[in-house]
Amino acid sequence: MAKSKKRQEETSSSTKSLQPVLVFDGQDDAVNLGKKPAFKIEKEITLEAWICVTSQKAYAGIVSNIYDTGSTESGYGLLLDGTSGIYFGLKVPSTVIQYLSSGANTIILNQWHHIAGTYDGQEMKLYVDGIEKAKKAIAGNNINYNPENDLLFGMYKDNDEFHAFAGKIAEIRLWKITRTQQEIQDNLSQRLAGNESGLVGYWPLNEGSNNITHDRTSNSNHGTITGASWAQSDLPIAQEQPQGLSEPATAPPNVAPSPSTTPDEQFIPVESSGELSEPATAPPNVAPTPQRSVASGTPTTPNPETAQPIPPVALQGRQMVLVLDDKHQGISAGSGALKLQGNFTIEAWVYPATDTGKQVIFAEGETLFYLEGGKLKFQTPLATEAIASTQTIGPKSWYHVAVIRAGSRPGATKLYINGVHNDNQIAIPAVVSSGNTYLGGHPEVPESRFQGKLLEVRVWRYGRSLSEIEANWLYPLTGRELGLVRYWPLDEKLGTTLYDKTTNQAVGTFSDAVWEEVKIPLKLKLDPQEVLVRSTGLEDYGYWFREIAKQQKTEADPPFRRGRIWA
Known part of the structure; x- marks a missing residue:
């Protein structure tokens, strides 16, 4: 028991840092990944996730494609059991769907926990914070997927009911192998690369913006967020930079920028020998997105074998x-x-x-x-x-x-x-x-x-x-x-x-x-702040100061420096 306490203390404190996580309201929030061949794991399986539960609700889905109407059953999933514990659900042909519970009070509300469920074709096991909490012998040939259900994060749903999760979720991992307790413990507090052997789905849920969750494996089975929101949380896992599509940085809509002391020439490309020596920059009153240099001759992409998966884009206009x-x-x-x-x-x-x-x-x-x-x-x-x-x-x-x-x-x-x-x-x-x-x-x-x-x-x-x-x-x-x-x-x-x-x-x-x-995928109707952020072609200080002053509804135009307009 002392060993379990030590493991929990290490998990909860050694690597904590503020990071983006996905928050579910327990009403109708979810991430839908649909039905994909990679999700139909034949027999050996491991499911992992980090969760911070704000309220208990039996069968609230964390990661699940379970279909259970009583007469028809299929799939697998990690769910809440309603007694401050976790269910690992699994359907094999030899028996009715099984819900293995970690036991009452194995999950503390408003605290981060790592959870994992494994099955090797003979035995189900359930882990909390790297410690085995329950196991059950269930012999079966293959996991049953008839009928096939959508894989969801933050919700369990089938044709006659749904149960939504309330709390935060991060770092969901889906494996087509049975991971050992030691293997689970070795990297439960570390980010993965996405190319680990046996890993078929990896969703860090750390994008921090937009409505897409990215699968970091080569399968690129990205999910669509409905309702759930992004927040910063003390996640007990090693931090990394979010890899999703970044939003252009914007100036606060109610704050006019101070006149820059940078010479005008910094913002003007100069042609030399038929080439531009400096790329054009954003207007001086708009904070630029952190540079990931494209103009540099130094490669910024990792080895092609570990290339980042291509994220999808959201459709916005018509x-x-x-x-x-x-x-x-x-x-x-x-x-x-x-x-x-x-x-x-x-x-x-x-x-x-x-x-x-x-x-x-x-x-x-x-x-x-x-x-x-x-x-x-x-x-x-x-x-x-x-x-x-x-x-x-x-x-x-x-x-x-x-x-x-x-x-x-x-x-x-x-x-x-x-x-x-x-x-x-x-x-x-x-x-x-x-x-x-x-x-x-x-x-x-x-x-x-x-x-x-x-x-x-x-x-x-x-x-x-x-x-x-x-x-x-x-x-x-x-x-x-x-x-x-x-x-x-x-x-x-x-x-x-x-x-x-x-x-x-x-x-x-x-x-x-x-x-x-x-x-x-283009946004055709822009709000006032987006009109300011979008490049207008009028790259001079006066234009930007006047536009922001209008938005502030000031009585007089602020002073501005002379700028230059390049066609």
Whole structure:
């Protein structure tokens, strides 16, 4: 018993730090991960989670795909037992569904506990804070999934009832192996890498914002949050930086910034030898997102074998978009979008209808930005091979894709999918020849038609940082943004002409495509603060001071320094 007390003391105090966790209200909050092949574990299984319970309720789901109507039973899960304990539920064909309890008062309310349930085909075991609390012999061939139920966090739900969890949840892990007590104890207070042997699902639940929980394994079975909220809590686990999609940092809406003493020239890109020596920056009164340098030649991505999974994006608005089929010939859109020997960034939102074949997103002459076999690729005429993403993107989902070229060394050209750096770090030579610009295909590249939906194609004359991309990837642009040289929103809604909203006016024309109203990942109706945060193209101090002063409803304009506007 002394050993158990020592283990609990170590768990509760040795590694505590304030970290983002997900909070469930016990009413209707949940995370839904749906039905996925990876969740149908055949026999050996381990479930783990960190929980802080605020009120006890029998059968309140922590992580569960249990279906139990009395006459029909299936699945597995960790649930509350209603007596300050935990249930490990499991259905095998040889018996009715079993609920193994950790015992009364094994969970203390408003205190963090690590819980785990294991099954090896012969015996169920239940652990609290790394200590075995209960076990039961249950022989069975396989876990039963008929009927198959959605995997939920924070709720147990089937066709005739639901039981919601009240409290905080973090660090959910799903294994297709039976972990030993020692293995559970060894890393219950540490974050995982996501590539551990036997791990089929890993949700740290530490994003801190947005409505997506990310699976850090290569299975990328992300979940959608309904109702649950983010909060900071003293979690007894080693801290790491959240890896989800970051929100652009914003200035407080009711505080006007002090005039900067930084020279004007710091915020003006200077061209040298045909390239921009400094990337454009956010307006001086908007706090930038922490930089994860894209313009640097130093690779910032780990080994491709441990690349971060691609997170999904939430759909926010609805509008008419261009739908390309397998009969169109691409969209001709002028020429000269890419500066010879220069750096650049190309961005677009894509919704591929298929993951087969080569599908050109943007092309200029022999320079191609495209999908092939579900992988994102980029190649210039002098490149012996294309730089390619290490992970594939599936059809019938929206993805933000970007290529940033900031030099010719390995790692200086980068590919991003939904804000995640993902490529094989191939060196890409500069663009040395120009040609016609095409969107959605190239008439001189056989079978290169993009099939699906295209949106928001943007070309910049420098290598943007990831924080700069994230600052406006979810908003339409004005066309006057600093360093923007081509911008096709593809939002015309009708006709066969696409307009470039920059001053270059590189108009595109097409045929054999249709317009369709669909849900998109862009936010079309902005609140006043988002209007301020979004880049406007009017990059001078006076504009920003006046706008924030209006929001404060001050009687007089505050003084401001002279700024400069670059087209």
